[in-house]
Amino acid sequence: MILIIGGANQGKKDYAIEKFSVSQWLDGGTCSKEEVFRAKGICHFELLVERLLQEQTDLRKFTEEVLKINPDIIIITNELGCGLVPVDAFARRYREEHGRICTYLASQAKEVHRVMCGIGKVIKG
Amino acid sequence: MMYLLTGGSGSGKSAYGEKKICSFGDCNRIYIATMENKDGESQKRVERHRKLRRGLGFTTIEQGKQIKSLQIPRGSVVLLECMSNLLANEMYGEGGAGERAVQEILEGIFRLNDMAAELVVVTNEVFSDLPVDREMGRYLKCLGEINAAIAREAAEVVELVYGIPVWIKGLKK
Numbered sequence: 001m002i003l004i005i006g007g008a009n010q011g012k013k014d015y016a017i018e019k020f021s022v023s024q025w026l027d028g029g030t031c032s033k034e035e036v037f038r039a040k041g042i043c044h045f046e047l048l049v050e051r052l053l054q055e056q057t058d059l060r061k062f063t064e065e066v067l068k069i070n071p072d073i074i075i076i077t078n079e080l081g082c083g084l085v086p087v088d089a090f091a092r093r094y095r096e097e098h099g100r101i102c103t104y105l106a107s108q109a110k111e112v113h114r115v116m117c118g119i120g121k122v123i124k125g
Numbered sequence: 126m127m128y129l130l131t132g133g134s135g136s137g138k139s140a141y142g143e144k145k146i147c148s149f150g151d152c153n154r155i156y157i158a159t160m161e162n163k164d165g166e167s168q169k170r171v172e173r174h175r176k177l178r179r180g181l182g183f184t185t186i187e188q189g190k191q192i193k194s195l196q197i198p199r200g201s202v203v204l205l206e207c208m209s210n211l212l213a214n215e216m217y218g219e220g221g222a223g224e225r226a227v228q229e230i231l232e233g234i235f236r237l238n239d240m241a242a243e244l245v246v247v248t249n250e251v252f253s254d255l256p257v258d259r260e261m262g263r264y265l266k267c268l269g270e271i272n273a274a275i276a277r278e279a280a281e282v283v284e285l286v287y288g289i290p291v292w293i294k295g296l297k298k
Contacts, residue, residue, distance in 0.1 A: 082253040084251050105287070
């Protein structure tokens with residue numbers, strides 16, 4: 001698995017398309033859970049995290065299963081949590097849970113790329 | 126020596142801080158907890174951190190304000206967590222330093238650093254967002270000022286990115 005992170009609108013997906021020649025990407029905001037087990041790549045993983053938390057799916061268990069069944073997936077996610085603590089309780093939980101699951105993903109990833117201003121830096125691998 | 130750890134929410138700062146403290150070997154370990162006014166959610170966070178630290182032999186000091194007044198045994202290794210709470214307490218808490226928050230905190234940090242063999246300060250990367258209002262903007266400016274002043278004196282500044290240490294200052298050993 002390869003993890004690509006970075007702030008919003010930093011060119012993460014364009015970077016990934018060029019770097020890994022994957023043209024079809026699932027959108028975490030709209031895809032089904034089943035699709036994640038077969039996809040080559042998923043973008044907006046943060047939106048999938050948000051949906052899974054809303055429907056109270058066990059995030060860690062789901063992610064572990066994805067990595068077991070689809071170990072070569074490329075995951076693009078927005079690097080949340082570098083702003084002020086949100087007033088809304090769900091938003092607080094969402095950004096913290098997203099951080100924890102990304103920390104797990106980073107620990108399992110073969111490579112972690114961080115994209116800023118369209119430029120990717122390999123921070124692991 | 127002083128070490129500054131930063132990172133976003135849920136990025137693994139605490140776990141890394143504990144690892145850093147343990148890397149100094151068998152020393153008197155002190156944990157300075159700055160969180161006050163614990164509601165249910167913060168309490169859960171505190172429990173999580175306690176569980177992480179269990180078995181590492183830390184003495185915990187709860188000090189939400191006036192770290193300048195702390196006395197610690199010389200030669201201790203100290204983990205202070207975290208600066209964003211300490212600043213909020215000093216700026217807005219009862220009996221806090223108010224307008225003098227930045228100065229009081231920095232004096233306290235440098236004093237701690239003189240007493241401690243090693244001091245690891247955990248702060249927070251909260252700057253990549255719109256300030257909600259002017260007051261928030263003032264808070265961020267103060268936190269930024271503190272972070273920069275500590276970083277100037279620190280041997281290492283490390284940003285935790287989802288558990289991965291990214292060196293901002295100092296070289297990875």
